[in-house]
Amino acid sequence: MASGVLSISPADGESVSADQIARLVADLCPAADYRGKRLLIIVPDATRTAPVDVVFKALHAHLASETRSFDVMVALGTHPPMPEEAICERLGISHAERASRYCDVQLLNHEWDNPAALTSVGTIPAEEIRALSGGLFAMDVAVRVNRRLFDYDQLLIVGPVFPHEVVGFSGGNKYLFPGVSGPEVLNFFHWLGAVVTNPMIIGNKWTPVRQVVDRAASMVRVPKLCICLVVRGAELAGAFAGPPEAAWDEASELSRHLHITRKEKPFHTILSCAPRMYDDIWTGGKCMYKLEPVLADGGELIIFAPHIDRVSATHGALIESIGYHCRDYFLKQWDLFKDVPWGVLAHSTHVRGIGTFEDGVERCRARVTLATRIPAEQCAAINLGYRDPDSIDPQDFAGSENEGILLVPKAGEMLYQLSEPPPWARGGESDATHRSSS
Secondary structure, three states: OEOOEEEEOOOOOOOOOHHHHHHHHHHHOOHHHHOOOEEEEEEEOOOOOOOHHHHHHHHHHHHOOOOOEEEEEEEOOOOOOOOHHHHHHHOOOOHHHHHOOOOOOOEEEOOOOOHHHEEEEEEEOHHHHHHHOOOOOOOOEEEEEEHHHHHOOEEEEEEEOOEEOOOEEOOHHHHOOOOOEOHHHHHHHHHHHHHHOHHHHOOOOOOHHHHHHHHHHOOOOOOEEEEEEEEEOOEEEEEEEEOHHHHHHHHHHHHHHHOEEEEOOOEEEEEEEOOOOOOOHHHHOHHHHOOHHHEEEEEEEEEEOOOOOOOOOOOHHHHHHHOOOOHHHHHOOHHHHOOOOHHHHHHHHHHHOOEEEEOOEEEEOOEEEEEOOOOHHHHHHOOOEEOOHHHOOHHHHOOOHHHOEEEEOOOOOOEEEEOOOOHHHOOOHHHHHHOOOO
């Protein structure tokens, strides 16, 4: 154990078993310490791959009979709420089990857009934001979280760690911010990450955004523990448990090893296949984020998702009003866009990728095309390309890497990077506001 972290990370490609998780839970949370306590488990929604169900069941078996309350909150960020049936599926609970063994567990959705569901925990002052952001911003940032957190004696975060376009690596305190936070800090740090740019953030650990997330989490004065999960395909490759910052630190090292694929040359065509857990472009945009670093200048990335028929369940009207554009399109017309929620602006730039905006002309480094059920005219209106998904057979793209064509059958979680980063993906984060590419 290092830095208060309990870890399981089998060698030789073996997977973590349910029995090992049960022992980890018992060591992390001695049952006597939870007698009469109110415990809230915070978990991701279905857009994150991890055996959350195995950990939840181990925690429930070990602690539910001791605690005064044992509840679950889904860290939605701004994703749509999950019906109870979907939450039960996420936790591996059948209808019969819900009615019997788990009937006392409250299943809660975070409500990011309901002011009555939120409470203030303070403000990060402008000078501190200046230091945390490397001088990119200097503004007060209000910090609000779900008020229900303060009904509990202990918070326990359970979720996976992957490379992430906004924060560098997901997990840890990110399940608090933006998972169960108000919109202010969410919008701020998403735009901070967008200004630094996805290629300069993703796969890096100690980013300005991570600093902001951890600072905001320190303002939530409820004891916190975290079980960070690192998957290898469908299997659990490692589990790290302890204080959120330390557990995430160790888990992200394993994620860096397992979740980054290196390529020697960029690809002029990438077919990025979205799994069904992404049901709109708001979530399916990850199929661009994780592959932009290996997309050649002038190339085309195709998000292949025949099951997707909408831009966003939550933010669709806003995204359709501004379209998808590079960062500089917004920065150089800031008075026109500064009042649009910054998280929406960030999503737009992350999907569209690196580009420039000079003399009223936007030039993006590469093309992004949707092969979804979103109609061609709607794709054109939001500044993205269109392909008929029924005209695409993914196998036609297979086995052609030597010809500059890459097929990614399940995109969105594995990060692809070049062994030698291109000029537009190099350099320090502090100069990101001055960077662009023709």
